Amino acid sequence: MRLNVDGLEIEVTRKSIKNMYVRVRPPDGRVTISAPYRMPQRQIEDFIRQHRLWVDRQRRKIIDAHREGLARIGAVPEASRDPAAGKSAMSGGAGAPYHSQSVEDGERPTDPALIWTEQRRREAAAVIESALPALLGYWGPIIGRTPTHVTLRLMTSRWGSCTPSTGRIRLNLQLGLMEPRFLEYVLVHEMTHLWARGHGAEFQRRMDEYLPNWRRTRxxxxxxxIV
Structure with missing residues (x-):
């Protein structure tokens, strides 16, 4: 099903889901929506209008990258957003110093669709590295501590980890291919471990203060x- 919303072409797919999800796909900025079977068309159109600025911004990024020869099939991660995502800290805050590197951790799947090529690693790392300064600049003053190093890894069993004694945080490289709110949640989660080592009352109290909906996001x- 195709819709034209104020001049923007949208491809709509009905699924057995509860929420709508809009995605901007490379390399041409094609916009797709996954929507519940019984959701009225008017509600879909209103959702697009509500998120039009975000959609346009993502389309410009993808199209510009393609024009500059940086977009490659299977390399540029698609941008996505859902109505429950809320305001992301990625849009504000000053940059913060950090060091990052990309390394592998464990075996990778053999399914060609899931293989981490060098291109895909670079692109996923670029997405995370471009978001980190704003995220750290925003959350550092709120949490009261910042990591000494942020390392990007291809992990097989977790989304992130923290070593409080050294201030080092490791993030799963796959977060660079996912919705920005997941990267934000994992980073805040690991930064909270700079105060609280486990997941006890102190950790939960702080997470409730920082991200009230963190349990849902988790x-x-x-x-x-995890691929």
């Missing part, structure tokens, strides 16, 4: 496959 993230 559940949604844990439904994703």
């Amino acid at each position: 559940r949604e993230l844990n439904r994703q496959a």
Whole structure:
């Protein structure tokens, strides 16, 4: 099903889901929406209008990258957003110093669709590295501590980890191919471990203060496959 919303062509797919998800796909900025079976068309159109600025911004990024010869099939991660994502800290805050590197951790799947090529690693790392200064600049003053190093890894069993004694945080490189809110949640989660080592009362109290909906985001993230 195709819709034209104020001049923007949208490809709509009906699914057995509860929320809508809009995605901007490389290399040409094609916009797609996954929507519940019974959701009225008017509600879909209103959702697009509500998020039009975000959609246009993502389309410009993808199209510009393609024009500059940087977009490659299977390399540029698609941008996505859902109505429950809320305001992201990625849009504000000053940059913060950090060091990052990309390394591998464990075996990778043999399915060609899931293989991490060098191009895909570079692109995923670029997405995270471009977001980190704003995220650290925003959350550092709120949390009161910042990592000494941020390392990007291809992990097989977790989304992130922290060593409080050294201030080092490791993030799963796959977060660079996912919705920005997941990267933000994992970073805040690991930065909170700079105060609280485990997941006890102190950790939960701080997370409730920083990200009131963190439990929901954690559940949604844990439904994703780590590849």
